[in-house]
Amino acid sequence: MASDVTRRQWHMPHLMLLGLLPLAWYAALASGFAAAAVLGTWLTLNLAVLMLAEKWRPHRREWSWDRHHLQRDGVVGGFNVVVDAATGAALAALAVTWMPGGNPWSLGTQIVVGLLAAELGSYWVHRWSHAEGWLWRVHVTHHLPDRLTTSNALMAHPINAMYDKAAKLGPLLILGLSPEAVLAVALFGITQALATHANVAGTMGPLNWIVGSAELHRLHHSTDETEAGNFGTALPIWDQVFGTYRRGDAPTRVGVFEPKRYPSEFEIQRLLRLPFKQVGPRFAEVIKRCCPMGAR
Numbered sequence: 367m368a369s370d371v372t373r374r375q376w377h378m379p380h381l382m383l384l385g386l387l388p389l390a391w392y393a394a395l396a397s398g399f400a401a402a403a404v405l406g407t408w409l410t411l412n413l414a415v416l417m418l419a420e421k422w423r424p425h426r427r428e429w430s431w432d433r434h435h436l437q438r439d440g441v442v443g444g445f446n447v448v449v450d451a452a453t454g455a456a457l458a459a460l461a462v463t464w465m466p467g468g469n470p471w472s473l474g475t476q477i478v479v480g481l482l483a484a485e486l487g488s489y490w491v492h493r494w495s496h497a498e499g500w501l502w503r504v505h506v507t508h509h510l511p512d513r514l515t516t517s518n519a520l521m522a523h524p525i526n527a528m529y530d531k532a533a534k535l536g537p538l539l540i541l542g543l544s545p546e547a548v549l550a551v552a553l554f555g556i557t558q559a560l561a562t563h564a565n566v567a568g569t570m571g572p573l574n575w576i577v578g579s580a581e582l583h584r585l586h587h588s589t590d591e592t593e594a595g596n597f598g599t600a601l602p603i604w605d606q607v608f609g610t611y612r613r614g615d616a617p618t619r620v621g622v623f624e625p626k627r628y629p630s631e632f633e634i635q636r637l638l639r640l641p642f643k644q645v646g647p648r649f650a651e652v653i654k655r656c657c658p659m660g661a662r
Contacts, residue, residue, distance in 0.1 A: 377568030379419040380561040380579065383412055387557060391550050401549055402451065409447070409556050416516040416564040425580070425616070429513035429565045436517055438632055443520030446527040453531040461539035469542040476547035480538050481601065484551050487533035489604040493597040495526070503641045504529075510631035512621045514580070514587055519563035521631075525641060558600035574613065578602055581616070588617035 390411075394404040424430060431439075469476055495505035508522040520527075534555065538548050562583035570579040578599050586596040595612035598605045605611035622628060629636035 375568050377561075377566060377570050377580065379415050379564070379566055380557075380568070380570065383415060383557045383561060384577070387553055391553055394549065395546060401545070401552075404549065405552055405556065408553055409560075412557055412560045413516060416560055416566065419566045420516060420564060423567045425565050425567045426513070429515060431513075431515050431517055431565075434632070435515070438634065439515075439517035439521055442522070442634065443517065446520050446522055446524055449524045449527045450531050453528045454535055457532060457535050457539060469544060469547075473544065473546060476541075476543045477550045479541065480543050480547050480551040481554065482603065483537040483541060484534040484555065485598055485601045486604055487537050488530060488600070489598045489608075491529060491533040492599075493608075493610070496597070500641060503643070506622060506628055506640070507631075507637045509587060509622050510625070510628060510637075512619070512631075514563045514565060514584055514620055516560050516564045519560050523637065523641065555600055562599055575602065575606075582612070584616055584620060585612045585614060587620035589619045589621050589623055590617060591623060593617055 390404075390408055393399075399407075420430065471479070491501075492505075495501040504523045504525045508526060511518050511521060522530075534551075535548070538551060543551075558578050562578050562580050564580055566580065569581060570577065573579070574582055578596075578601060582596045582602060583599060585593045588594045593612060593614060595610040596602065596605055597610055602611055629640065631637075
């Protein structure tokens with residue numbers, strides 16, 4: 367584990383990426399880059415910075431990734447990037463067709479409201495995903511790893527990636543926010559999703575009250591149920607409003623409370639099937655009750 371001195375140092379990679387974010391956003395607008403190229407470039411830069419920092423100054427050396435982890439995270443994460451992009455494109459197409467669009471607010475106001483609205487949608491979907499039931503069987507894939515690293519930030523069931531994208535982007539489209547505002551929210555979301563999972567030593571200090579951090583998110587993944595709050599990833603404000611904000615020392619272990627109930631984190635095919643294990647019988651019962659003739 368990292369020493370007390372190291373833990374008191376600032377989390378410089380996270381701070382650096384947050385500092386670069388406005389420059390990246392402005393450069394993208396000034397150069398007219400396509401949104402997909404901008405987001406892909408920003409994702410790659412964030413991955414490179416944080417994964418190098420994990421090697422340079424890890425929070426826990428025993429959490430260091432190896433080739434086995436990287437292969438799994440690369441396949442699952444890469445697929446989820448595609449799912450994320452496809453979901454975003456589908457929602458944007460629906461918005462163009464069914465919503466008038468256009469927002470009279472200033473660009474700064476749109477960005478602030480967009481950040482809060484995206485996080486509110488994500489917060490509630492995430493919180494509901496921790497209740498026993500179908501959403502948990504989808505979401506548990508993300509919680510099975512016994513370590514938190516930059517690469518496994520995207521380790522999730524594709525359905526999870528789909529509904530999380532909808533929860534974040536949907537409110538922005540309903541509000542009719544401009545493409546420039548949506549791009550700013552998306553860039554911030556990428557940095558926060560990766561940095562909060564990064565195995566990098568350091569603190570965000572008082573900024574933990576304002577932005578999500580690895581310090582806060584490790585508690586969310588704790589196997590100690592009393593520590594596991596912090597359902598917001600990008601911003602902690604909704605945890606503070608709804609009473610789920612947690613602060614404290616780093617958890618001793620991360621993962622799930624009862625790992626024997628679930629497949630291994632490396633059994634990808636079983637994890638993909640997990641949300642549907644009980645759907646078939648339940649669906650058959652519904653058909654039998656509602657349509658007895660057709661069920662024969």
